[in-house]
Amino acid sequence: MSTNRDKLSSSISLFTTGLVLCTALCSVITATSDKPNIIIIMADDLGFDDVSFRGSNNFLTPNIDALAYSGVILNNLYAAPMCTPSRAALLTGKYPISTGMQHYVIVNDQPWGLPLNETTMAEIFRENGYRTSLLGKWHLGMSQRNFTPTQRGFDRHLGYLGAYVDYYTQSYEQKDKGFNGHDFRDNLKSTHDQVGHYVTDVLTDAAVQEIEDHGSGNKSQPLFLLLNHLAPHAGNEDNPLQAPADELARFDYIGNETHRIYAAMVSRLDKSVGMVIDALARQEMLQNSIVLFLSDNGGPTQGTHSTTASNYPLRGQKNTPWEGALRSSAAIWSTEFERLGSVWKQQIYIGDLLPTLAAGAGISLDPELHLDGLNLWSALKYGYESVEREIDHVLDEDLEEPHLSYTRGKWKVISGTTSQGLYDGWLGERVTSEVDPRSEEYEDLIRNTSVWQQLQRVSAGERNISELRDQARIECPDPATGIKPCMPLEAPCLFDIDADPCERSNLYEEYQNTTIFLDLWARIQQFAKQAHPPNNKPADSECDPRFYNNEWTWWKDEQRSSSGTIVGMKEVSFFLIFILTSRWIL
Incomplete structure (x- = not known):
C-alpha cells in the first residue's frame, strides 16, 4: 500500500515538475516569438548620393528606393568616417573613443581587435532569445580566435574576417608586405566553395537561405541578421572594381569604364535588398520584422580604394571629418512605425541603433553597459524630431594627423583634418548627361518592384514618391552668412549644419569668443580627457598566410x-x- 502511495506521490511530483518546466518553456517561446525579427543590411563605402532616392538619375537603385519610400528615410543618420570605428560603434552602442577604436582601421596584419570586455549587440540579442547571424564583413579583429564573430555573440558567420576581399577569389592581398591569402569562412572553418562566385551573390544567397531556414523551421525564435556586404568597396589593387557581365551590360550609357563598373556593383547590391525582402515575404516574416539599410560611411571618390562613389552635394569623403564621410544614406521599415512613407530629420548616430533596436524588441539594457548611444525608438516610432543629439564623430589625437569632428544640435566643430586636406573639397558631382534610361518612368519602376508590392501588402498606404524624393534631397544654397573658407589645419571651424549642410560658411571668427563656441569646445576637451587610448598595434609579420596554408587566420x-x-x-x-x-x- 505504501509502495503505491509512493508511486502516486512520485508521479504527481514528476507531473508538477513537468508542468513547471512546460510553463517556463512556453513563456520563453511566447516571449521570444513576440519579438520582431531584425534585419540590418549594411553597404560598405556607399556614397551618400549613390542611392537614387536622393535624387540622382545617373544610375538607379529601385529596390533600395522602394524600401525607403515604403518606410522611413533616415535623412540624418551619422556613422563614423571609416569601416572599423563605424562597425565598432554599431555593435557596442559606444563612440569609438570609448572603446579605443578611433584611430584608422584594423589592417589584416595588425594584432588587435574590439576589446574582449565589450558587450556586442549580437550577445545582447542572443541572450534575449534571438538567433544571431552575421553574413559578410567583420573587420573587428582576427589575430586571435576569440576576436572573431562566433566568439562575440553570433551563432553563425559566413564571410571574411579582414578589411575586404576580391569579389571572385575571396583573397586579400597586402602588397606593401607581400602578403596574399584566402579569407572566407563558414563559422570557424575556411571554405573555398564560393571561389569563382561573385561575393555579393554569395552573401545574398546565404541571407535568403538563412531566412528560409528560419521561417520554415524556427519561427518561434526571432532572427537577428546582419548582412554586411562587401559592395561597393574596392577589392585588391590589381582589380579593384568587379561586376558580373550581365549587370555591367545594363550601364552601357556610362562612358567612364570605372564608373560603369561601380554602377553595376551598386546595382547588384540593390538586387540583394530586393531578394532579402522577397525571402522575408515568402516566409511570412515581414509583418513582424524591422528592416534597416545603411552604409558604414561615405564613399571614397578619390585616393585610396577610390571607386567614383559620390557624396554629392556634401563636402569631403570617407576618412575625413566632413559630412561626406559621416552621413549615411539609410532607411528603415517596420509596421510599428506610425509615419511610414516619411522623411525623418532627427539626427541619429550609428551607436544609437543598439539601444533603439533593443527597445523596439522590448529588451531592457543593463545600465552598467554605459552606452553612448541613445534610445530613439519612441521618437522614430511616432516621428518626433525634437531630440537634440550630441555626436562625437571622430576625435583622433594621432601625432601625425590630429583631427576632430563634433556636433551638438545644429552646431558642428571641425579641427584638423586628414591627408593634409587633400580630400576636403566637394568631390562628388551629378553627371546630368548620363542618365539611366529607366528614370523616364521612375515612379512606375519603383511601384513595379517586388519590394514595393510586398511591403504594400502588409502596410498599405498612399506614398507620394516624388514628394518624398524631393524631401530626401540635400540642397546647398549660398549661405546667408556668405561663403567663408575653413582652414582646419590653421584654426577650428564652426558650421551651422541646419542652414549650411555643405559646410561652406565657417562661422568660427564670428563665434570664437561666445558662449556657444566655448561650451562646445569645453565639451570636446572633456571627451578628449576621457578617451580610451587607441588599441592599434604595429604590424606582425607572423600573420603571413604562407605560414598557414595560404589562409588569413588567427595567427x-x-x-x-x-x-x-x-x-x-x-x-x-x-x-x-x-x-x-x-x-x-x-
Whole structure:
C-alpha cells in the first residue's frame, strides 16, 4: 500500500515538475516569438548620393528606393568616417573613443581587435532569445580566435574576417608586405566553395537561405541578421572594381569604364535588398520584422580604394571629418512605425541603433553597459524630431594627423583634418548627361518592384514618391552668412549644419569668443580627457598566410609552419613537446 502511495506521490511530483518546466518553456517561446525579427543590411563605402532616392538619375537603385519610400528615410543618420570605428560603434552602442577604436582601421596584419570586455549587440540579442547571424564583413579583429564573430555573440558567420576581399577569389592581398591569402569562412572553418562566385551573390544567397531556414523551421525564435556586404568597396589593387557581365551590360550609357563598373556593383547590391525582402515575404516574416539599410560611411571618390562613389552635394569623403564621410544614406521599415512613407530629420548616430533596436524588441539594457548611444525608438516610432543629439564623430589625437569632428544640435566643430586636406573639397558631382534610361518612368519602376508590392501588402498606404524624393534631397544654397573658407589645419571651424549642410560658411571668427563656441569646445576637451587610448598595434609579420596554408587566420593562436600546415598551439600535447625536446637534446 505504501509502495503505491509512493508511486502516486512520485508521479504527481514528476507531473508538477513537468508542468513547471512546460510553463517556463512556453513563456520563453511566447516571449521570444513576440519579438520582431531584425534585419540590418549594411553597404560598405556607399556614397551618400549613390542611392537614387536622393535624387540622382545617373544610375538607379529601385529596390533600395522602394524600401525607403515604403518606410522611413533616415535623412540624418551619422556613422563614423571609416569601416572599423563605424562597425565598432554599431555593435557596442559606444563612440569609438570609448572603446579605443578611433584611430584608422584594423589592417589584416595588425594584432588587435574590439576589446574582449565589450558587450556586442549580437550577445545582447542572443541572450534575449534571438538567433544571431552575421553574413559578410567583420573587420573587428582576427589575430586571435576569440576576436572573431562566433566568439562575440553570433551563432553563425559566413564571410571574411579582414578589411575586404576580391569579389571572385575571396583573397586579400597586402602588397606593401607581400602578403596574399584566402579569407572566407563558414563559422570557424575556411571554405573555398564560393571561389569563382561573385561575393555579393554569395552573401545574398546565404541571407535568403538563412531566412528560409528560419521561417520554415524556427519561427518561434526571432532572427537577428546582419548582412554586411562587401559592395561597393574596392577589392585588391590589381582589380579593384568587379561586376558580373550581365549587370555591367545594363550601364552601357556610362562612358567612364570605372564608373560603369561601380554602377553595376551598386546595382547588384540593390538586387540583394530586393531578394532579402522577397525571402522575408515568402516566409511570412515581414509583418513582424524591422528592416534597416545603411552604409558604414561615405564613399571614397578619390585616393585610396577610390571607386567614383559620390557624396554629392556634401563636402569631403570617407576618412575625413566632413559630412561626406559621416552621413549615411539609410532607411528603415517596420509596421510599428506610425509615419511610414516619411522623411525623418532627427539626427541619429550609428551607436544609437543598439539601444533603439533593443527597445523596439522590448529588451531592457543593463545600465552598467554605459552606452553612448541613445534610445530613439519612441521618437522614430511616432516621428518626433525634437531630440537634440550630441555626436562625437571622430576625435583622433594621432601625432601625425590630429583631427576632430563634433556636433551638438545644429552646431558642428571641425579641427584638423586628414591627408593634409587633400580630400576636403566637394568631390562628388551629378553627371546630368548620363542618365539611366529607366528614370523616364521612375515612379512606375519603383511601384513595379517586388519590394514595393510586398511591403504594400502588409502596410498599405498612399506614398507620394516624388514628394518624398524631393524631401530626401540635400540642397546647398549660398549661405546667408556668405561663403567663408575653413582652414582646419590653421584654426577650428564652426558650421551651422541646419542652414549650411555643405559646410561652406565657417562661422568660427564670428563665434570664437561666445558662449556657444566655448561650451562646445569645453565639451570636446572633456571627451578628449576621457578617451580610451587607441588599441592599434604595429604590424606582425607572423600573420603571413604562407605560414598557414595560404589562409588569413588567427595567427596568435596558431603555430606557423613552413610547409603550410596549420597546427593549433593549444592542441599540441605536452607529450609531443617533451619528445621533440628530448630528441633535440640528444
